[in-house]
Amino acid sequence: MPNIDEIAKICKVSKTTVSRVLNNHPYVSEEKRKKILDVIKELDYSPNSLARHLRTNKTRTIAISIPSIDHPFFSQLTKGISNQAFDQGYKVLIYQTFYKKEIELETINLLKNKEIDGVILCSLENEWSTLEPYLAYGPILLCNEYHESAPIPIICYDEFKATYIAVKHLIQRGHTNIGFCFDTFYSQAQAERMKGFSLALKEENLLVHTEWIFDRAFDIKDGFNIFKKLDGMAEKPTAIFTGSDQVAAGIIKEAISRNYHVPKDLAVIGFDNQLICQVTTPTITSIGIPIFELGRKSVQKILENIQHDENIEREVIQLPFELIIREST
Known part of the structure; x- marks a missing residue:
């Protein structure tokens, strides 16, 4: 099986340049990028999941942002998301924002850099106007959050x-x-x-x-x-x-x-x-509220956009809730 050294030698470039192309990094001319990708395709180079990524332009990975994993609510929500993603053959990257805008932007930038196929935001730290331009790079979904005008799927409750x-x-x-x-x-x-x-x-x-x-x-x-x-x-x-x-x-x-x-x-x-x-x-x-189901529904919805390349449209899906009366009232 060919390796990066052989690809670099055939293309007369450095291993670093080949690695940059494999990871979709910038600073590689389009001419070199095309030549390297053509060689990779010809040799059927398969370092791991990257080969499938190059052929299908899909990573089969989604990212989620949550304020904190140790909060019971977000822990259970993450469990529901991860469970459904695993059932569908997808991996999940978990970003804890700690309610910081810059960390949420790091998560969204994964979409821009083609490192993931979609993002589920379980809280909203930035103004939507800051995040909306990233829709050009892939689907974004709000889960357990709400925005009155964001043109994306929203899975929540009333x-x-x-x-x-x-x-x-x-x-x-x-x-x-x-x-x-x-x-x-x-x-x-x-x-x-x-x-x-x-x-x-x-x-x-x-x-x-x-x-x-x-x-x-x-x-x-x-x-x-x-x-x-x-x-x-x-x-x-x-x-x-x-x-x-x-x-x-x-x-x-x-x-x-x-x-x-x-x-x-x-x-x-x-x-x-x-x-x-x-x-x-x-x-x-x-x-x-059905927290686990909230996570599962979010994955089901975002995968509709990812797998079928559907246009992202606003849709607000509200799950049921109930008042459970106990001794504190």
């Missing part, structure tokens, strides 16, 4: 309605002073939650108290800190929509350590219905 129903549940329990937590202010999915929260209060002629709205709420530690802020307020909410089971668990733990009764003194509602909801005391009321 954040607005889920939050509306959760807050209505708190109101039906007799609460009129309700707080709200969210992670990042630039997320349109979080904006939809805020709309649902506001409408539920407005319909009951209740006020949105800005001092009871907390951002950067991601995990249990953030829940601790949020409760400490609440405890120091002269006027406190009697219920809080946390937007996260991890945050809810942190709030409950800290509240109980300070002799609060949950839900009598403070009702708490989470989001995602993670297993932690069932092991805290009290157990946590939460919005249940």
